[in-house]
Amino acid sequence: MSKTKGSQGVGLYARSNRRPVLYKDFCASDSLRKRYWARNYVGWPRFSSIEPNDTHKLLKKLEDTQKVRCIITQNVDNLHVKAGSRRIIELHGTAFRVMCLNCDHKICRYYLQDVLDGLNYNMSATSQMIRPDGDVDISEEEIDRFIVPACENCGGILKPDIVFFGDNVPRQTVDSVKYNVEHSDALFILGSTLTTFSGYRIALQASNAGKPIAILNIGQTRADALANIKVEGRCSDVLSRIFTVDKKAECKEC
Numbered sequence: 001m002s003k004t005k006g007s008q009g010v011g012l013y014a015r016s017n018r019r020p021v022l023y024k025d026f027c028a029s030d031s032l033r034k035r036y037w038a039r040n041y042v043g044w045p046r047f048s049s050i051e052p053n054d055t056h057k058l059l060k061k062l063e064d065t066q067k068v069r070c071i072i073t074q075n076v077d078n079l080h081v082k083a084g085s086r087r088i089i090e091l092h093g094t095a096f097r098v099m100c101l102n103c104d105h106k107i108c109r110y111y112l113q114d115v116l117d118g119l120n121y122n123m124s125a126t127s128q129m130i131r132p133d134g135d136v137d138i139s140e141e142e143i144d145r146f147i148v149p150a151c152e153n154c155g156g157i158l159k160p161d162i163v164f165f166g167d168n169v170p171r172q173t174v175d176s177v178k179y180n181v182e183h184s185d186a187l188f189i190l191g192s193t194l195t196t197f198s199g200y201r202i203a204l205q206a207s208n209a210g211k212p213i214a215i216l217n218i219g220q221t222r223a224d225a226l227a228n229i230k231v232e233g234r235c236s237d238v239l240s241r242i243f244t245v246d247k248k249a250e251c252k253e254c
Helices: 023-028 030-049 054-064 079-083 109-119 140-145 171-182 197-208 235-253
Strands: 071-073 088-090 093-100 106-108 158-162 187-190 213-217 229-232
Touching: 023 030, 030 109, 030 140, 054 079, 054 235, 088 171, 093 109, 106 109, 171 197, 187 197, 197 213, 213 235
Parallel strands: 071 088, 187 213, 213 229
Antiparallel strands: 093 106, 093 158
């Protein structure tokens, strides 16, 4: 099962013309990294406090009833984990972990927030608009004053453990996706246009393996031609009906 980026006109990406930074730019530019971490720092308290919605909770219930083998998500918000799902592949990583580009040392994002609090105790910026990776808008003055720590292990560059545009999905993740697609009965794509190839590739793998594909989304997706079933609608509305029908069927069997 694949749970990826938002439907047409739905979600923060669809409502904003901003896009995350490119991987090569993040690695090459001190000023860009300062800008990224300053904005991420301000947005983190709100971003990290967001709770799972009905779709996340319904997928957890379907997992509990053995209807879902694995959830593959392009989102980095940790909401499937918060909802209690256990078999999750985070295709693009997670914003809740930070890695070093030099030694690959990893730390918890909550821990980094404490470090940033100590270094930037005079920071007073706030923002109402928050993007899917925790990015917000703040003033240039706040960015200029912001202090970014180096890796405590080796002094290297810290980066969120997510796949930026222009970066590659780790081979281990790609292999895990392939294995789960091959060992599943079908692929159910939820709330994704599959614009990025990393998501579309999953649909191609399922199609090549002869697996049935169902898509639930608002608007067109890149994999519509591969689908056996396409339903237009909001994920929570449709999934709640599926779960209700499934429970009624179980009652009749009893």
